[in-house]
Amino acid sequence: EVQLVESGGGLVQPGGSLRLSCAASGFSFSTYWMSWVRQAPGKGLECVANIGHDGSDKYYVDSVRGRFTISRDNAKNSLFLQMDSLRVDDTAVYYCATQLRSASGNFWGQGTLVTVSS
Amino acid sequence: DVVLTQSPLSLPVTLGQPASISCSSSQSLVHSDGNTYLSWFQQRPGQSPRRLIYKVSNRDSGVPDRFSGSGSGTDFTLKISRVEAEDVGVYSCKQETHWPFTFGPGTKVDIK
Numbered sequence: 197e198v199q200l201v202e203s204g205g206g207l208v209q210p211g212g213s214l215r216l217s218c219a220a221s222g223f224s225f226s227t228y229w230m231s232w233v234r235q236a237p238g239k240g241l242e243c244v245a246n247i248g249h250d251g252s253d254k255y256y257v258d259s260v261r262g263r264f265t266i267s268r269d270n271a272k273n274s275l276f277l278q279m280d281s282l283r284v285d286d287t288a289v290y291y292c293a294t295q296l297r298s299a300s301g302n303f304w305g306q307g308t309l310v311t312v313s314s
Numbered sequence: 315d316v317v318l319t320q321s322p323l324s325l326p327v328t329l330g331q332p333a334s335i336s337c338s339s340s341q342s343l344v345h346s347d348g349n350t351y352l353s354w355f356q357q358r359p360g361q362s363p364r365r366l367i368y369k370v371s372n373r374d375s376g377v378p379d380r381f382s383g384s385g386s387g388t389d390f391t392l393k394i395s396r397v398e399a400e401d402v403g404v405y406s407c408k409q410e411t412h413w414p415f416t417f418g419p420g421t422k423v424d425i426k
Contacts, residue, residue: 231415241417243416246413255413291362297353300368302368
């Protein structure tokens with residue numbers, strides 16, 4: 197069974213940092229591009245960052261570039277999102293998901309809530 | 315960034331009746347490799363998103379055949395042939411041709 201389990205969310209003050217983790221199982225993690233997608237309360241979905249199979253290719257949406265860092269550890273089937281200089285508008289549920297645009301096999305985690313507030 | 319516009323944003327439907335959602339892109343979604351990377355997602359209340367359709371018209375594994383996708387270039391459609399109670403939720407299109415990949419605002423489908 198495919199599973200993606202996010203952790204690391206919580207309440208943080210503006211300017212603070214959090215590191216999100218996503219543990220993958222049930223599929224060949226190292227062969228998939230991976231994504232972090234967020235959803236602010238009552239809002240739509242936003243792709244935050246993508247990372248290639250071996251971690252060498254990384255893409256960020258403009259609003260997080262320079263503040264967030266996506267990484268992965270294929271030996272541990274894990275995906276990470278280091279979030280620094282957090283802002284109130286980063287408040288959202290953060291999902292990890294496989295990024296596979298050309299075939300069946302798109303999987304999502306249950307999400308982890310990040311709240312940035314003073 | 316590519317802007318995706320959906321219509322309608324709210325869609326009350328009668329059980330057993332068809333439903334259709336449109337997605338329009340601010341620019342062509344034809345990739346340089348010849349593919350069009352437009353997908354559709356369903357998000358049931360309280361759940362994570364689930365992809366239904368990829369590359370315009372390909373159903374993901376396990377997706378009922380009452381869901382179908384069509385379109386080309388900048389205009390796309392998701393159709394549900396006969397709406398069932400479990401189809402209630404928000405439906406969003408997503409383009410994966412141009413980075414940053416972007417989602418439409420979502421169409422809320424509920425039962426009349």
